[in-house]
Amino acid sequence: MPAVIENYWVTILKALGHPTRLQIVIELLKGTKCVTDIHDILPASQANISQHLTVLRNARIVDFAQDGSQRCYYVCRPELVEGVLELLRNEQPESKAKKVQCCLRKPENADGHQAV
Amino acid sequence: MPAVIENYWVTILKALGHPTRLQIVIELLKGTKCVTDIHDILPASQANISQHLTVLRNARIVDFAQDGSQRCYYVCRPELVEGVLELLRNEQPESKAKKVQCCLRKPENADGHQAV
C-alpha cells in the first residue's frame, strides 16, 4: 500500500482546518440546517457562512438539498467527519510525547538512512 | 457532550492540510527520520522542510529526539494521524452524496428551526 497522497485529502483537511467551518460541520452533524439556521447559531455574517459552505462543498464535505428558496445543508461524509472528531476528542492537547529512538543515519554509513 | 471546539483541533487539521506536511507525516509514520532523510525523499528545500516541521511540532503532531547534530523526528500522536489517514483512505473522492431531507424552518413557523 503506497503512501500516495490524494489531492482531495489535503482539500478536506484544509476545509476542516478553520474554526468557523469546523463549527458549521459540527452543527450539521446534529441535523440538517439551512443557512439561516447556521447564521442564528454561529457568530458570523450570512455572506461569510455562505462562503464557508462553498469551501466545504468544494471539498465534498457537505451538500445541500434545495427546498424552495432554502438550501438545507448536511454532511455528506458523516463517517469521515465523525471519525475525525472522535479521534480529536480522544487526544489530550498536552499528550505525553512518545519518545522514540533515533533514525539510522550515521556519518560512517552514508547508506544507513532510508533513502528512496 | 457539548460540541465544543478545542482550538488545537483546528491547529492540528490546519497543520495536516498541506501537501508537503501530510507527506512528511506519512513518511514519519513509516519510521523516525532526520531532516536530511526527509529532504532526500521529498521535493522541497531543506529550509522549507524545516519550516514545515516547525508547524507540525507546534501542532504537537511530531517531536524529535536530538542525536548529536541530527534531529530524529517522529509522529508523537500516531493513533490520531493513522486514524485520520485511515478515514481518508476509506473515502472515495466522488462518494455518492447521501441525500437527506430538508430542515424544519418554515415561513409559517418561525420557531421551526433549531435556534440556540
Added chain:
DNA sequence: TATTGATATTAGAATATGCGAATATTATTT
C-alpha cells in the same frame, strides 16, 4: 580551533485566505 555536516532562522516577495460591504440571484408571497 578551523572546518564540515545538519538543521534552524530570518527577510522578503509572491500568493492565498478571510471577511465585510454591497449587490445579485432565485423563489415565494402579496
Added chain:
DNA sequence: AAATAATATTCGCATATTCTAATATCAATA
C-alpha cells in the same frame, strides 16, 4: 408584477501562508 425572504457572488482590503535565498547555529571532527 412588485415586494420580500433566503442565499450567493463580487470586490477590495487586511492578514496569513508559503517559498526561496541567504545566513546563523550547533555539534562533530580533522
